[in-house]
Amino acid sequence: MAVFFRGSQNLLQKLKNHVSFANVSSRAMASKTPVGFIGLGNMGSHMAKNLLKHGYPVFASDIFPESCKEIQDLGAQVLDTPAEVADRADRIITMLPSSLNVIEVYTGLKGILKKVKKGSLLIDSSTIDPSVSKEMAREAEKMGAVFMDAPVSGGVGAASSGKLTFMVGGVEEEFTAVQELLTCMGTNVLYCGEVGTGQAAKICNNMLLAIGMIGTAETMNLGIRLGLDPKLLSKILNMSSGRCWSSDTYNPVPGVMEGVPSANNYQGGFGTTLMAKDLGLAQDAATNTKTAIPLGSVSHQIYRVMCAQGYAQKDFSSVFQFLREEENQ
Amino acid sequence: MAVFFRGSQNLLQKLKNHVSFANVSSRAMASKTPVGFIGLGNMGSHMAKNLLKHGYPVFASDIFPESCKEIQDLGAQVLDTPAEVADRADRIITMLPSSLNVIEVYTGLKGILKKVKKGSLLIDSSTIDPSVSKEMAREAEKMGAVFMDAPVSGGVGAASSGKLTFMVGGVEEEFTAVQELLTCMGTNVLYCGEVGTGQAAKICNNMLLAIGMIGTAETMNLGIRLGLDPKLLSKILNMSSGRCWSSDTYNPVPGVMEGVPSANNYQGGFGTTLMAKDLGLAQDAATNTKTAIPLGSVSHQIYRVMCAQGYAQKDFSSVFQFLREEENQ
Amino acid sequence: MAVFFRGSQNLLQKLKNHVSFANVSSRAMASKTPVGFIGLGNMGSHMAKNLLKHGYPVFASDIFPESCKEIQDLGAQVLDTPAEVADRADRIITMLPSSLNVIEVYTGLKGILKKVKKGSLLIDSSTIDPSVSKEMAREAEKMGAVFMDAPVSGGVGAASSGKLTFMVGGVEEEFTAVQELLTCMGTNVLYCGEVGTGQAAKICNNMLLAIGMIGTAETMNLGIRLGLDPKLLSKILNMSSGRCWSSDTYNPVPGVMEGVPSANNYQGGFGTTLMAKDLGLAQDAATNTKTAIPLGSVSHQIYRVMCAQGYAQKDFSSVFQFLREEENQ
Amino acid sequence: MAVFFRGSQNLLQKLKNHVSFANVSSRAMASKTPVGFIGLGNMGSHMAKNLLKHGYPVFASDIFPESCKEIQDLGAQVLDTPAEVADRADRIITMLPSSLNVIEVYTGLKGILKKVKKGSLLIDSSTIDPSVSKEMAREAEKMGAVFMDAPVSGGVGAASSGKLTFMVGGVEEEFTAVQELLTCMGTNVLYCGEVGTGQAAKICNNMLLAIGMIGTAETMNLGIRLGLDPKLLSKILNMSSGRCWSSDTYNPVPGVMEGVPSANNYQGGFGTTLMAKDLGLAQDAATNTKTAIPLGSVSHQIYRVMCAQGYAQKDFSSVFQFLREEENQ
Incomplete structure (x- = not known):
């Protein structure tokens, strides 16, 4: 979905x-x-x-x-x-x-x-x-x-x-x-x-979406920690080779865009638990066809851990929040 | 670069x-x-x-x-x-x-x-x-x-x-x-x-670029193994939420686009070894600022292994070839 | 097996x-x-x-x-x-x-x-x-x-x-x-x-085995690059908290032990393709039970890529060789 | 340490x-x-x-x-x-x-x-x-x-x-x-x-320790989800090729062993934040020597995320708890 x-x-x-x-x-x-x-x-x-x-x-x-x-x-x-x-x-x-x-x-x-x-x-x-x-x-x-x-x-x-x-x-x-x-x-x-390629297309798209979203979240987080303004960084990425749907249409960082789940405490949108399900299907398909999907696999695991840590019902862009939570030390 | x-x-x-x-x-x-x-x-x-x-x-x-x-x-x-x-x-x-x-x-x-x-x-x-x-x-x-x-x-x-x-x-x-x-x-x-944010912006962009490229390569590979035509899959991704620069501008699959390194046996472009270097800088910056970059780290390791396996001088989109090499079994 | x-x-x-x-x-x-x-x-x-x-x-x-x-x-x-x-x-x-x-x-x-x-x-x-x-x-x-x-x-x-x-x-x-x-x-x-726990025990053991083997291979490789003698490093690990079956019984570095596949060009033993199969079963079991197995997943992907890169029939300890191949640059 | x-x-x-x-x-x-x-x-x-x-x-x-x-x-x-x-x-x-x-x-x-x-x-x-x-x-x-x-x-x-x-x-x-x-x-x-090999030995040991600990945690968790008794699974692993220091001496699952941090709500022991620091040193050393450490890198990222999620002061074996937290869905 x-x-x-x-x-x-x-x-x-x-x-x-x-x-x-x-x-x-x-x-x-x-x-x-x-x-x-x-x-x-x-x-x-x-x-x-x-x-x-x-x-x-x-x-x-x-x-x-x-x-x-x-x-x-x-x-x-x-x-x-x-x-x-x-x-x-x-x-x-x-x-x-x-x-x-x-x-x-x-x-x-x-x-x-x-x-x-x-x-x-x-x-x-x-x-x-x-x-x-x-x-x-x-x-x-x-x-x-x-x-x-x-x-x-x-x-x-x-x-x-x-x-x-x-x-x-x-x-x-x-x-x-x-x-x-x-x-x-x-x-x-x-x-x-x-027959089956409709499913294949959907699974492939959502896997790449998950990778792009986590990638955008960790990149934005790193940039902010290095002193970049998130809106400016987002603008630079979007005119450069880092551009992707998660950076230019559905940015996971609160304050960068309007009308997306990150602007609304990650409510609505596409739940982490649903993304984890689709990544499970992608993993199954990859295992069955002996296909290596290194980033897809890690993304699957990240969304799985997020479900275990209380993010199951939040939009999948909440991975930004998951990675960013302030550290005690 | x-x-x-x-x-x-x-x-x-x-x-x-x-x-x-x-x-x-x-x-x-x-x-x-x-x-x-x-x-x-x-x-x-x-x-x-x-x-x-x-x-x-x-x-x-x-x-x-x-x-x-x-x-x-x-x-x-x-x-x-x-x-x-x-x-x-x-x-x-x-x-x-x-x-x-x-x-x-x-x-x-x-x-x-x-x-x-x-x-x-x-x-x-x-x-x-x-x-x-x-x-x-x-x-x-x-x-x-x-x-x-x-x-x-x-x-x-x-x-x-x-x-x-x-x-x-x-x-x-x-x-x-x-x-x-x-x-x-x-x-x-x-x-x-x-000062330093110029470097930060470049490092961030290239990290997200690497993630998007590997993600695109493994997604295209999975789709092909599941029976999808690569050009069609690429078209579907590019009109959907899987869209990214690596899928719509620099596609890593031979035959999908003209004028990119994948159309020329991965010659020219941006070498794997240079991408590995930039990911090393991203990793250093992340370690210094205690920032989690799970997909950036894995991407760094993948480009590092590719250097060890003979892909050092090929364009970084050759990760498609690296993941795809036909299996003996 | x-x-x-x-x-x-x-x-x-x-x-x-x-x-x-x-x-x-x-x-x-x-x-x-x-x-x-x-x-x-x-x-x-x-x-x-x-x-x-x-x-x-x-x-x-x-x-x-x-x-x-x-x-x-x-x-x-x-x-x-x-x-x-x-x-x-x-x-x-x-x-x-x-x-x-x-x-x-x-x-x-x-x-x-x-x-x-x-x-x-x-x-x-x-x-x-x-x-x-x-x-x-x-x-x-x-x-x-x-x-x-x-x-x-x-x-x-x-x-x-x-x-x-x-x-x-x-x-x-x-x-x-x-x-x-x-x-x-x-x-x-x-x-x-x-019923099913026999399979579960085997899958679990082999997953941890794969993780320990890859971990030992990359650790030994890192130590060697940092100037440590592999036999000495192996000895230190085996008397310390890094100790595992792959370090003390089946060391993947040629020259460290006798009578193991690493001493025989990684022939015999347990093939990479069989390990990839077992890790596929572990991944399936984890996906079905919504269990996060981050290192198990990455290990699965590594053995999958190794199969694509010509290591299918070698013993699974050949991951040391896979990671170590000398770089051009 | x-x-x-x-x-x-x-x-x-x-x-x-x-x-x-x-x-x-x-x-x-x-x-x-x-x-x-x-x-x-x-x-x-x-x-x-x-x-x-x-x-x-x-x-x-x-x-x-x-x-x-x-x-x-x-x-x-x-x-x-x-x-x-x-x-x-x-x-x-x-x-x-x-x-x-x-x-x-x-x-x-x-x-x-x-x-x-x-x-x-x-x-x-x-x-x-x-x-x-x-x-x-x-x-x-x-x-x-x-x-x-x-x-x-x-x-x-x-x-x-x-x-x-x-x-x-x-x-x-x-x-x-x-x-x-x-x-x-x-x-x-x-x-x-x-000179430097003392540091190298310590870094190498602790990296393999981290990998073994996370691997043991996710293996035990998977086994439990598949219906195995944790003590029995631990016993099987320890007499098999999955054996490692984290499974036989410092088991991360509460109830399996006495006198370890997992028996004491993960207090005492070796803090997650210290492990994250040592893994940062391992990552730096690997980047500097162009060495691939795929599982070491992922382990570093996992301990980094754990710090962000409130585990900084707990013993590093608390990764079992981190992965296991019950899911809402």
């Missing part, structure tokens, strides 16, 4: 206009075929609502039936199990917290694949291990269905306002169909390659 | 025009007061030539007299010792390879401070430990002179074409005088704060 | 005597009940032979039938599938290269659990993810069987001579039965706790 | 007897030549007292005159400056907190070398940068004196009881003379090689 996009306001405005237009044209359509949605948590409930807004009939399901109440009131039909959803809809979106949940929802006794129709399009927006995405795609293929991974970035706010970014992996011929659905919920839908 | 600046062509053109103008106006001046220059190595000889081009009489000195030959032919007067230079010029620029050389040239038996005139302006463009810069400033002050640190970025090419960037630390009242001289040799002259 | 045991010769002798005694008493028995053995690789084939030597009838199986030839000639009966082995023996030992193989051999279509008899004792000596061990135990329990994990240390030599060490996890009541079988193949059989 | 020695009780007893004997014989001597002592801090005051106990007349000096009160009452003669001490004694021991203090005390305006007699023996027991030791030796040589480095391990308790360990570097011919003095204050006096 920590992939943030740089975009001129103009671009965003154009995209918003585009969405509104699509919205209108959708409603104008005689009728749309239904979409299944499984996983109505913080992110999923907003996403399902945006599908409804765009005129899609929605068949929803969640392990906690109470999560379905709001979407039901908005017109969705709630079903008991993923299998029942698969029986009623041939396009299904899943949004789940972990690899294990994805495995259960797809291959469990009451899972999607028990009732999936041939030719169905299954889109998983969970952030999980790419090797699990590949396995689900193989299982789906056995049933004649197509599985695509499409993890999102942008957080709850973007989910609510329909401005998520989706990174999509899977067979290219289905990308247009995927895009049609996902543009109801997001402004960027990027095709990344074969 | 690895601080590279982003600048629109317009800006560069304007600055070039400005330099040409200054050039003309300088020559138009009846006469300029002489400038001392000590340290005529790869960088310093080009810098001294640019002073001559701008019409400044130059008194030069170097520990290797043969280094002075070319500049002498161009009109500079060569002297035997730093002390003699200080006896003849009240503005002196030094460009030396290490902290120890700086200490010797300033405070040695035949050093600048033995003969420096009251009111002299001493500008050190070497990249050294900021605490040494401070010490030199204190020693200079005792003699009634002003010492400023002004390390450069941009490499031999920029030194030759007069397009270096200078990061300047020292008393603010002298900055205009410093700027006047340094604009003969560079296009950006940035004031960073009290 | 890199857990090496310190033991006085006396202890070893006593244990050997004990084994001989057991041996004799075994042969004296009228007959022994058969034991199944699945996985006849470098390690497993030696282990199965030792079972035969101790008088146990063996039912063997391997995915590569040719691996079974030798053991068949020695009297074992070879079967086609794990399921058939389970049909014939109620004590089965498995020795497989990875978690995936274990899952397949136990839960696959022709796996042990398809035909396992109620009350059977299943002992897995593979080195795998402890969470997989736990899962296998749960699956076995459903069938009324008991699964124990018992990874080994000691390498091919110890497997051949019956001097392995086993670290055993699982229900304590079965430990005596496990011990009876494993003492045919090893001199130390340690009870570690509930 | 964190080099702890393993020694059989017998050996210690022998050494004690030897000390007592020396003691007696000393007192029996008609008179001893005076010894200078500079630096009467926590360690130095105890060391000077032991010199008095052994019958040496002592000329003492300290930057804080009040530190000299106690030793004066015990019979030492207190002088104002190091120069005056050098004027009165031709054997001088210095015990100072940092490299800068050593430089000042030896080469300052009122320093030892201003008045040192030809043939004097100067023994520095401070823990400092070995390159400073070498520089002091060169300066002393110019004045016809001999400088030896002899840093100690063992802490305040060992200083008080005369059981320090000294690691001595310098010209071998003087070692006997050095030994004679130092055995008044310590039980082990080790000759390490040319």
Whole structure:
């Protein structure tokens, strides 16, 4: 969820206009075929609502039936199990917290694949291990269905306002169909390659983000200790080769920028515990592919220690504070 | 030397025009007061030539007299010792390879401070430990002179074409005088704060640069192993929060960008051994100020190991190759 | 395989005597009940032979039938599938290269659990993810069987001579039965706790071993660069708080000790690629349990890079050579 | 100060007897030549007292005159400056907190070398940068004196009881003379090689100690999270290749051993801030000699962050607590 996009306001405005237009044209359509949605948590409930807004009939399901109440009131039909959803809809979106949940929802006794129709399009927006995405795609293929991974970035706010970014992996011929659905919920839908590459792209971006953030935090801290003014240092870095998203868009030092978590005691934003989770996925992927990720590994450990030291719920830019706490000696 | 600046062509053109103008106006001046220059190595000889081009009489000195030959032919007067230079010029620029050389040239038996005139302006463009810069400033002050640190970025090419960037630390009242001289040799002259902060800014930038480069290399490598096309991954990172100078301007993966060392077998650019040296300075500064720089430290160690494994003379982006070498098993 | 045991010769002798005694008493028995053995690789084939030597009838199986030839000639009966082995023996030992193989051999279509008899004792000596061990135990329990994990240390030599060490996890009541079988193949059989703790103990030991080895290598290297004689430094460390197994028993510096891989161009011993594999398991276990292992992670990355740089087949103490290679500059 | 020695009780007893004997014989001597002592801090005051106990007349000096009160009452003669001490004694021991203090005390305006007699023996027991030791030796040589480095391990308790360990570097011919003095204050006096190697040995030992301690802490923590009993895991490690001083003599996990700081809320022992200082010296030495110390560097950073997080005054084994703090999520 920590992939943030740089975009001129103009671009965003154009995209918003585009969405509104699509919205209108959708409603104008005689009728749309239904979409299944499984996983109505913080992110999923907003996403399902945006599908409804765009005129899609929605068949929803969640392990906690109470999560379905709001979407039901908005017109969705709630079903008991993923299998029942698969029986009623041939396009299904899943949004789940972990690899294990994805495995259960797809291959469990009451899972999607028990009732999936041939030719169905299954889109998983969970952030999980790419090797699990590949396995689900193989299982789906056995049933004649197509599985695509499409993890999102942008957080709850973007989910609510329909401005998520989706990174999509899977067979290219289905990308247009995927895009049609996902543009109801997001402004960027990027095709990344074969199944699993959506996850791969997200994991890679967030790993580099973590490295850049910790690097920026320790660099700013060192500069301040050496007598540099943080705003000036930030300016110098941003016009030089030290420039990165964490230094020029999301600076971790209080007082350098407005409107970022560091200006608000590290509240909001992307929690340290979520970054630690994504770095765990990056580490798993690296271990499985025998890839050396020295700074990614150390970053993973730093965010892990921060969780142990009380920073779990703070924005991940609080690593500046973690490193800086005044010393007794 | 690895601080590279982003600048629109317009800006560069304007600055070039400005330099040409200054050039003309300088020559138009009846006469300029002489400038001392000590340290005529790869960088310093080009810098001294640019002073001559701008019409400044130059008194030069170097520990290797043969280094002075070319500049002498161009009109500079060569002297035997730093002390003699200080006896003849009240503005002196030094460009030396290490902290120890700086200490010797300033405070040695035949050093600048033995003969420096009251009111002299001493500008050190070497990249050294900021605490040494401070010490030199204190020693200079005792003699009634002003010492400023002004390390450069941009490499031999920029030194030759007069397009270096200078990061300047020292008393603010002298900055205009410093700027006047340094604009003969560079296009950006940035004031960073009290003495030592020029060094600090350079060290900080290069540390974050090293972290970003290694981070980009391992991220690209992981993505490729996970099935992503490197150009596509690079594009996704650059429009996302993983964006950094090493991913969007100096990508370490062969085939992703033109005109960078990775497109040329990692030749040219900024050598691994020089990056290891700058990271050593960053580590020293961090140790002295009791500052934690976890990723900077690991990056230092990685570039150190690379030097031991045969990458010393390759561009520092060759860390991609270092991490990627195919495994036997 | 890199857990090496310190033991006085006396202890070893006593244990050997004990084994001989057991041996004799075994042969004296009228007959022994058969034991199944699945996985006849470098390690497993030696282990199965030792079972035969101790008088146990063996039912063997391997995915590569040719691996079974030798053991068949020695009297074992070879079967086609794990399921058939389970049909014939109620004590089965498995020795497989990875978690995936274990899952397949136990839960696959022709796996042990398809035909396992109620009350059977299943002992897995593979080195795998402890969470997989736990899962296998749960699956076995459903069938009324008991699964124990018992990874080994000691390498091919110890497997051949019956001097392995086993670290055993699982229900304590079965430990005596496990011990009876494993003492045919090893001199130390340690009870570690509930299922999965055998794996945990092995992973933990090898992680600390890797840290100690790299630490010893870099310390010795630093000392030598600072002018210390390596033998003298080693002696000082070993009588001080820097002492560890890698410094006093398996020193990585050529010339310091006899009879270790560093005295033989890092041949033999425990390969870098195997250490990298075990560190991958440690990293997985740490990620799953949200445990920070900063030095374990960095060690994993170092052994991973070494594999990429041509050290895959050398003993893991070659990290000294990796760090030391002379620099060009 | 964190080099702890393993020694059989017998050996210690022998050494004690030897000390007592020396003691007696000393007192029996008609008179001893005076010894200078500079630096009467926590360690130095105890060391000077032991010199008095052994019958040496002592000329003492300290930057804080009040530190000299106690030793004066015990019979030492207190002088104002190091120069005056050098004027009165031709054997001088210095015990100072940092490299800068050593430089000042030896080469300052009122320093030892201003008045040192030809043939004097100067023994520095401070823990400092070995390159400073070498520089002091060169300066002393110019004045016809001999400088030896002899840093100690063992802490305040060992200083008080005369059981320090000294690691001595310098010209071998003087070692006997050095030994004679130092055995008044310590039980082990080790000759390490040319000047600076005493410091090198201490730095190397403490770096490996730090690595072993952090490694043990994270290994124990991982094992506990995986379900192992800490005492049992410790036992397994100690009979295996994971064994190290931190696991078998100074275990960081509360409840595993008696009489160590982990059994006493990490009070006493060797403070985190002191370990961070020694690791800073190791890092400096490694940077200066272009030596890669990946785990030493990361360990340095970990102890640095611990200082920032409130562990500065706790024993360095508290890294177990630092890594383990329960997570919120």
